[in-house]
Amino acid sequence: GQQVMQIPQYQHVQEGEDFTTYCNSSTTLSNIQWYKQRPGGHPVFLIQLVKSGEVKKQKRLTFQFGEAKKNSSLHITATQTTDVGTYFCAGLQGGKLIFGQGTELSVKP
Amino acid sequence: KAGVTQTPRYLIKTRGQQVTLSCSPISGHRSVSWYQQTPGQGLQFLFEYFSETQRNKGNFPGRFSGRQFSNSRSEMNVSTLELGDSALYLCASRRTDNYEQYFGPGTRLTVT
Numbered sequence: 001g002q003q004v005m006q007i008p009q010y011q012h013v014q015e016g017e018d019f020t021t022y023c024n025s026s027t028t029l030s031n032i033q034w035y036k037q038r039p040g041g042h043p044v045f046l047i048q049l050v051k052s053g054e055v056k057k058q059k060r061l062t063f064q065f066g067e068a069k070k071n072s073s074l075h076i077t078a079t080q081t082t083d084v085g086t087y088f089c090a091g092l093q094g095g096k097l098i099f100g101q102g103t104e105l106s107v108k109p
Numbered sequence: 110k111a112g113v114t115q116t117p118r119y120l121i122k123t124r125g126q127q128v129t130l131s132c133s134p135i136s137g138h139r140s141v142s143w144y145q146q147t148p149g150q151g152l153q154f155l156f157e158y159f160s161e162t163q164r165n166k167g168n169f170p171g172r173f174s175g176r177q178f179s180n181s182r183s184e185m186n187v188s189t190l191e192l193g194d195s196a197l198y199l200c201a202s203r204r205t206d207n208y209e210q211y212f213g214p215g216t217r218l219t220v221t
Contacts, residue, residue: 031208042199042212043152088152092208096165097142099152 004091006100014108019076021103023089030092032065032072037102038085046074046087079107111136113202113213121219127188130216134181134202140164141183142210143175146197158183159205190220 005024013019023032031050035043047056049065049072056063062075072089086102114133122128134141142165143155154167158177175185181202187194197217201210 033209035210035212042214043201043210045209045211048207048209090152090210096154096157096167097208097210098154099144101151 004089004098004100006089006103008103009101010104010106012106012108013079015081016078019079019083019105021074021087021089021105023072023074023091023100025070025091025093025098027093028069030069032069032092033090033097034063034072034074035088035090035099036085037088041085043088076105079105081107081109083107113200113211115198115200115213115216117216118214119217119219121221122190123221124190124192126190127186128190128218129184129186130198130200130218132183132185132200132202132213134183134200135211137204138202138211139181139205140203141177141181142201142203143183143185144199144201145169146199146215147195152199155185187218192220194218195220 007022033048034046037043047063052069053067054065060077064073084107086104088102089100090097116131140159142157145153155169156163156175157165161177172188177183197215199212199215201212203210
């Protein structure tokens with residue numbers, strides 16, 4: 001069936017280190033979205049990528065969409081304790097948004 | 110603009126019972142989707158409603174059903190509850206010209 005795989009499942013970093021999470025789909029995606037869920041909270045939309053090879057930046061966050069529109073990545077430069085949470089990618093396939101399993105990021109001050 | 114609201118926020122039910130959860134979307138959003146979130150399975154898509162019609166459906170048994178009213182408010186119902194139905198149920202709304210989802214705070218359902 002439709003699957004979106006996300007790795008790693010967990011990532012522990014020291015404050016100031018970089019962090020990257022990767023998302024892969026077995027099929028071509030119409031677009032990919034990224035969400036952040038703080039502990040005890042609900043997912044909050046971060047960004048949407050639509051075009052092949054697209055790169056978008058939000059302050060310390062860099063999002064990429066692969067050329068084949070099957071993979072994506074989120075990179076955080078110089079993590080801060082406020083970056084703690086679970087980051088989900090979600091791929092749009094046939095009108096359905098399929099979420100990856102998420103990467104839980106913890107940041108040690 | 111008020112966000113997505115869900116009621117109740119917490120619920121404890123017994124196996125075999127049924128439950129109805131409610132979601133009010135952001136004003137002007139006509140699409141409402143429901144998701145089940147568990148530690149083991151992540152965020153699983155249940156169904157999406159638009160203009161009172163189910164548009165898409167995930168891979169859940171028929172015990173899970175939903176509906177949408179003319180004011181775009183939505184309800185989901187789970188009948189004959191099982192222990193495995195314990196989860197956070199999230200509702201999300203969106204505009205019809207964009208797939209960006211706005212999530213509510215969720216309903217935490219515990220089945221004992």
